Amino acid sequence: MDCLYVGKDFQRPDAILKAQGKSVFLDDIRLPGMLYAEILRPEYAHAKIISIDTSAAEACPGVVAVVTGASCSYIYGDNIADQIPMAVDKVRHIGEAVAAVIAESTHQAREAIKHIVVQYEPLPVQVDALDSMRPGAVLIHEKNGEYWHLPAIHPVPGTNIAGHYRLKKGDFEQALAEADFVIEEEFNYPLISCAAIETHGAIVWFQNDGTIECWSNSQCPFIIRDELAHAYQVPSAAVRVRVPEIGGSFGYKSDITIEHTVAWIASHAKGRPVKWVASRKADLESTLLGRGIRTRMKIAARKDGKFLGIQVRSYHSTGAYADTGVNVSHAAGHNATGPYVFDHCDLQSFTVYTNTPPVGACRGYGHPEGQFAVERLIDMLARKMGMDPFDLREMNYIGPGSVNALGEKMYVANGSVRNCAEKVRKALSASPKPAEDERFFYGRGFAANMKSPKGAPFQTKGCILKRNKDGSVTVTIGGLEVGQGLRTVVQQVAGEALQVPPHKVRVNFEVDTLNSPYEWQTIGSMFTTMGGRAIVRAANRVIAILKKNASYALRCDEDFIGYDGQWLFVLSDPDCRIAVNDVALGYMFPDGVTMGELAQATSDARLPRYSGFDENGQGGAGVSYTFGAQGCDLRIEKSTGKVTIDHFVSCFDVGKVINPRQIRGQVTGGVLMGIGASLYEKLEIGPDGKITNPHFGKYHLPTASEAPRLSTIEFVETPDVVGPYGARGVGEHPVLGAAPSILNAVYDAIGIEFTDIPVTPTRILAALKLKGNGK
Amino acid sequence: MKEKVSFRLNGRAISVELDREMKLLELLREDLNLTGTKCGCDNGVCGACTVILNGKAVKSCVTSSKKLEGADVLTIEGLSVSAVHPIQQALVDSGSVQCGFCTPGIVMELHALFTANPGAEDAEIMKVLDRHLCRCTGYEAILEGAKVARSLVSALLKR
Numbered sequence: 001m002d003c004l005y006v007g008k009d010f011q012r013p014d015a016i017l018k019a020q021g022k023s024v025f026l027d028d029i030r031l032p033g034m035l036y037a038e039i040l041r042p043e044y045a046h047a048k049i050i051s052i053d054t055s056a057a058e059a060c061p062g063v064v065a066v067v068t069g070a071s072c073s074y075i076y077g078d079n080i081a082d083q084i085p086m087a088v089d090k091v092r093h094i095g096e097a098v099a100a101v102i103a104e105s106t107h108q109a110r111e112a113i114k115h116i117v118v119q120y121e122p123l124p125v126q127v128d129a130l131d132s133m134r135p136g137a138v139l140i141h142e143k144n145g146e147y148w149h150l151p152a153i154h155p156v157p158g159t160n161i162a163g164h165y166r167l168k169k170g171d172f173e174q175a176l177a178e179a180d181f182v183i184e185e186e187f188n189y190p191l192i193s194c195a196a197i198e199t200h201g202a203i204v205w206f207q208n209d210g211t212i213e214c215w216s217n218s219q220c221p222f223i224i225r226d227e228l229a230h231a232y233q234v235p236s237a238a239v240r241v242r243v244p245e246i247g248g249s250f251g252y253k254s255d256i257t258i259e260h261t262v263a264w265i266a267s268h269a270k271g272r273p274v275k276w277v278a279s280r281k282a283d284l285e286s287t288l289l290g291r292g293i294r295t296r297m298k299i300a301a302r303k304d305g306k307f308l309g310i311q312v313r314s315y316h317s318t319g320a321y322a323d324t325g326v327n328v329s330h331a332a333g334h335n336a337t338g339p340y341v342f343d344h345c346d347l348q349s350f351t352v353y354t355n356t357p358p359v360g361a362c363r364g365y366g367h368p369e370g371q372f373a374v375e376r377l378i379d380m381l382a383r384k385m386g387m388d389p390f391d392l393r394e395m396n397y398i399g400p401g402s403v404n405a406l407g408e409k410m411y412v413a414n415g416s417v418r419n420c421a422e423k424v425r426k427a428l429s430a431s432p433k434p435a436e437d438e439r440f441f442y443g444r445g446f447a448a449n450m451k452s453p454k455g456a457p458f459q460t461k462g463c464i465l466k467r468n469k470d471g472s473v474t475v476t477i478g479g480l481e482v483g484q485g486l487r488t489v490v491q492q493v494a495g496e497a498l499q500v501p502p503h504k505v506r507v508n509f510e511v512d513t514l515n516s517p518y519e520w521q522t523i524g525s526m527f528t529t530m531g532g533r534a535i536v537r538a539a540n541r542v543i544a545i546l547k548k549n550a551s552y553a554l555r556c557d558e559d560f561i562g563y564d565g566q567w568l569f570v571l572s573d574p575d576c577r578i579a580v581n582d583v584a585l586g587y588m589f590p591d592g593v594t595m596g597e598l599a600q601a602t603s604d605a606r607l608p609r610y611s612g613f614d615e616n617g618q619g620g621a622g623v624s625y626t627f628g629a630q631g632c633d634l635r636i637e638k639s640t641g642k643v644t645i646d647h648f649v650s651c652f653d654v655g656k657v658i659n660p661r662q663i664r665g666q667v668t669g670g671v672l673m674g675i676g677a678s679l680y681e682k683l684e685i686g687p688d689g690k691i692t693n694p695h696f697g698k699y700h701l702p703t704a705s706e707a708p709r710l711s712t713i714e715f716v717e718t719p720d721v722v723g724p725y726g727a728r729g730v731g732e733h734p735v736l737g738a739a740p741s742i743l744n745a746v747y748d749a750i751g752i753e754f755t756d757i758p759v760t761p762t763r764i765l766a767a768l769k770l771k772g773n774g775k
Numbered sequence: 776m777k778e779k780v781s782f783r784l785n786g787r788a789i790s791v792e793l794d795r796e797m798k799l800l801e802l803l804r805e806d807l808n809l810t811g812t813k814c815g816c817d818n819g820v821c822g823a824c825t826v827i828l829n830g831k832a833v834k835s836c837v838t839s840s841k842k843l844e845g846a847d848v849l850t851i852e853g854l855s856v857s858a859v860h861p862i863q864q865a866l867v868d869s870g871s872v873q874c875g876f877c878t879p880g881i882v883m884e885l886h887a888l889f890t891a892n893p894g895a896e897d898a899e900i901m902k903v904l905d906r907h908l909c910r911c912t913g914y915e916a917i918l919e920g921a922k923v924a925r926s927l928v929s930a931l932l933k934r
Contacts, residue, residue, distance in 0.1 A: 017875075280818070
């Protein structure tokens with residue numbers, strides 16, 4: 001499709017202010033009379049609270065109130081209502097809120113918090129799903145099974161299993177009976193942090209007129225609005241949640257996280273705004289973690305290479321609360337097939353309570369974990385069968401006409417994993433893999449990937465679009481910019497739809513539940529698809545209004561009027577025309593009488609035919625799949641075990657590239673996040689549930705010199721049917737293939753099968769020594 | 776016990792009274808309301824809080840305010856008075872700004888580098904950027920932008 005503005009580079013509308021330090025982030029907000037909160041965390045990861053003595057803290061200078069959870073009676077959760085704003089009688093993880101101080105300054109709050117005295121009775125600690133699932137394990141939630149939950153979630157009362165997900169397609173036993181080769185292995189994707197450079201924070205202000213004002217750096221202001229309204233028994237309209245600039249998210253600022261805790265605290269200082277901003281330690285221990293999934297996987301194949309069946313048991317160390325993690329476990333179930341056809345699927349995942357901080361969304365959740373397993377296991381299977389792993393994959397790729405694990409039929413419009421794989425193969429094979437030399441081993445690895453759409457009931461995205469009388473356009477959305485470039489997408493898509501240059505499109509920076517249209521939450525790489533479609537719909541409505549207004553002037557049927565962004569004209573006689581500007585507010589007749597309609601419209605868009613799932617896990621995830629492939633060349637230094645990524649190749653079928661520079665930035669960023677998890681990042685949690693690396697000194701995020709030396713990034717453009725101009729999202733996808741392709745390349749280099757990450761130099765050296773190969 | 780500290784901030788002489796140990800970052804953000812300098816890790820790793828102290832890029836979250844007597848401090852606000860600074864423009868044009876939280880710190884780091892050494896080698900650019908964490912970009916655009924910034928700054932100096 002030929003486009004005017006889609007497919008070209010345009011500068012972000014927020015870039016200058018951000019580069020000048022003038023953008024307002026959560027912690028930059030200063031309000032009259034603002035108070036500051038500090039939150040006490042427990043000494044134990046699992047313990048009964050015997051007593052809390054707040055008297056000394058209350059006497060400290062500047063203290064307005066000391067808050068505990070003792071009188072807190074409400075629980076919350078969107079999926080499983082198992083969360084509490086502050087511990088009541090026991091603590092379940094090391095980052096839980098035990099008590100809080102509200103003071104006139106942060107410093108005073110921090111000083112006073114030291115004077116709260118808590119007596120605990122420690123309980124046994126379980127930090128791994130397998131430990132929590134063994135017979136005799138202590139129950140982390142005695143009420144498991146009694147909490148309200150969505151019908152698709154199946155807790156197992158009397159155990160620590162908060163959700164048991166099952167997908168059954170065909171008969172896996174039959175696949176085993178027909179198979180010539182069966183391979184089985186267990187893989188582990190440990191707990192990591194999204195670790196945006198801006199930590200979580202919120203301000204809550206219970207106003208004396210009964211309204212609640214909240215600011216949060218969250219991707220789900222409307223969920224927060226409805227949650228606070230429900231908890232404090234006021235109408236949703238009485239709660240206003242505002243979102244300033246967000247300094248990165250990668251998932252963990254979606255779903256309600258800290259806001260209930262800050263609201264509970266602020267409800268003890270009514271009439272004044274109360275701010276809490278996470279330290280890095282609190283951000284790592286007291287918000288949401290990512291991943292934490294062990295995947296036991298079995299693949300059955302025929303000797304000609306055809307995959308017959310797949311069995312998955314995935315064990316998710318979901319943390320002390322499962323509300324946000326249960327979707328992660330589900331996704332890790334049905335996405336573990338990767339982009340392959342298996343007629344027989346037996347996929348089960350277990351959402352398991354553990355005494356660790358709760359898991360939530362983290363870039364691609366469920367996909368990187370499950371596909372780390374399948375892409376590693378296929379390489380192992382290929383070796384067992386004596387086949388080339390690339391060829392083995394090629395024989396089994398999902399594509400038009402085939403049916404995925406959920407029972408959804410794939411069409412051409414879903415894109416082509418095959419074409420992406422071919423591009424990656426070409427880019428890698430353009431230069432031969434170097435032979436081992438004195439200093440280095442060299443390896444090459446590959447992984448294909450699939451990203452399913454992220455839907456939910458009523459997961460729609462709204463848009464308000466105004467075509468102003470001077471030719472400028474105002475678009476108000478509920479979608480959150482977290483750095484992914486959503487605002488540029490809005491400008492380009494609205495510009496394209498209205499044939500107006502993108503720089504004339506102003507998009508709202510602050511999202512505000514009072515003034516912005518509804519959006520469920522901005523997650524799952526879905527804004528371009530659904531938000532983009534909402535914008536096109538609104539633009540089409542505006543054009544229809546403009547044509548109606550023009551029909552008074554041109555004295556011609558509306559459907560015989562053309563529109564080119566600047567003019568409305570009679571199709572058979574384009575010289576008979578009127579400027580769009582002249583009918584943006586209606587039409588004025590020569591005698592000064594005006595009539596018509598304002599050129600503004602609202603709209604929304606959701607995933608078509610997203611449905612729930614039946615008892616076998618069959619259902620519609622919402623049509624819009626994305627496929628891709630990734631691969632890398634790496635070197636391993638013999639003396640240190642250090643891995644350097646020489647070349648990382650990514651290709652995704654994104655339907656249509658909207659902004660080439662921006663999409664490249666998404667991919668380079670996502671790939672490096674995946675490299676971080678593969679080589680460096682892991683939350684170190686001791687058997688006592690204490691986190692030993694809760695800061696960036698020990699939790700190592702990759703730096704500039706650890707990025708790939710060369711990045712090749714290509715796209716296939718098979719137009720999508722849902723998104724604007726054929727486009728699909730790509731925010732999460734670049735993470736997916738990093739771990740499996742890197743570990744496949746590590747095997748290629750040194751012949752060692754790593755099944756968990758991160759693969760650190762220490763582990764590589766130890767494995768080489770064991771193999772008797774180290775020099 | 777209050778302690779008076781006098782220094783230059785963004786070209787102007789100021790005096791502050793400190794009644795306790797306070798890091799420069801807290802002084803700038805909380806007492807002086809200069810919120811362009813960001814806090815990302817609070818232990819001197821991420822570089823979001825980078826400012827220029829006596830010509831050198833420092834992490835303000837680990838810099839004591841008590842050491843400021845007679846010092847010269849430049850923050851992102853001092854570099855963003857009206858026009859867009861060439862370093863900022865180069866980073867914007869290269870696509871280095873995604874969430875933007877790390878950007879002011881990187882701007883200050885590069886400003887310190889190119890002021891001291893307008894012809895800094897690529898390796899020196901990499902060395903100073905390694906003091907900064909960016910979770911969004913994967914650094915490719917930042918490296919590219921830094922190189923463009925170097926040529927823009929050199930061109931300015933030659934005029």
